[in-house]
Amino acid sequence: MLPDEYCQQKAAASGSSFYVSFRFLPADRRKAITALYAFCREVDDIVDDQTMDAAQARFKLDGWRKEIAEMEAGRPDHLITQALFPHLEAFNLDVNLLLAIIDGMEMDLDKVRYESFDDLKKYCWHVASAVGILAARIFGLTNPQTGEYAEKLGLAFQLTNIIRDVGEDIKIGRIYLPADELKEFGVTEDDLEKARYTPEFSELMDFQAKRALSLYDEAFALLPEEDRQSQRPGLMMASIYRELLLQIKKKDFPVLTEHVSLTKTKKLWLAWKAYVDE
Known part of the structure; x- marks a missing residue:
């Protein structure tokens, strides 16, 4: 599966009100916001997964912190970061804000x-x-x-x-x-x-x-x-x-x-x- 396809499926499956507005955007901005939304859903799902204990959730969130660092260094591995990486410079996307989102998700564990x-x-x-x-x-x-x-x-x-x-x-x-x-x-x-x-x-x-x-x-x-x-x-x-x-x-x-x-x-x-x- 291609990175943009993965993010598209992740965003569409959520049924969110946010996804409705994405279709009105030009293609490059639509791909960027869909990748951002898929990232948010991915880390939120970790915390909301009731089959996972807090230690496992923290481990996975730490994995995402490392993945954001790899993306910033130009080595994205996950399909979501592969989709998001081309837009970092184009839209001035601060990775510190991405890390702040992960910190927020972790607050639900604390x-x-x-x-x-x-x-x-x-x-x-x-x-x-x-x-x-x-x-x-x-x-x-x-x-x-x-x-x-x-x-x-x-x-x-x-x-x-x-x-x-x-x-x-x-x-x-x-x-x-x-x-x-x-x-x-x-x-x-x-x-x-x-x-x-x-x-x-x-x-x-x-x-x-x-x-x-x-x-x-x-x-x-x-x-x-x-x-x-x-x-x-x-x-x-x-x-x-x-x-x-x-x-x-x-x-x-x-x-x-x-x-x-x-x-x-x-x-x-x-x-x-x-x-x-x-």
Whole structure:
């Protein structure tokens, strides 16, 4: 199998909202973002593999750190790094950001609770904002402020994921909702584990959603006009993710027992609307 084919299959199999926007890119940028996304899926799958113990997962993540070093030296071995290597210089892709993503994935092996939102933001930077910065470079940027937009948008995306996946995460022992906010709203870990839909839970989740929606608005405000057209793929992703968050909010956060998602048709419509609006 060719490197680009492997990455294409990896990205397509995920069914992610992100993949929908890739098809609107020119071929070289599409190949680069698909390789980046395949890398993120590969390292994330290591940590999420419940058949693997922490020591095995760390060993595999260390293997990826070595593979990134080999790629930087011009000797990529894995199909993903072979696909990504040609784009490093073309799109100014900093390997330190790739390593930061691996560090973020490893945080899931070290930490399953976050005391505060500031604490959580450090995790989100590694697993989402670093990805956003790399993606923005692939899409094309001329103004450094676009990096700030991408960083904040990545945080909004990750908070949306956290809200959507509360019930799924608690099943594997992870709680990303800040502990001090759980306490402030009167929601216990037992409430989450037993899937209790209390008024306090609704208030807590509404607070989380409002913060995420505010971050989308802050990100959009940061995007310089001269880079809006090139950053259309990110705006398309944002349109899909923001709508998903609004749907979760409209349903009063059934996230303890339900995986809320948008249909493929809805995602394509939102992506196309965002594309033509820009």
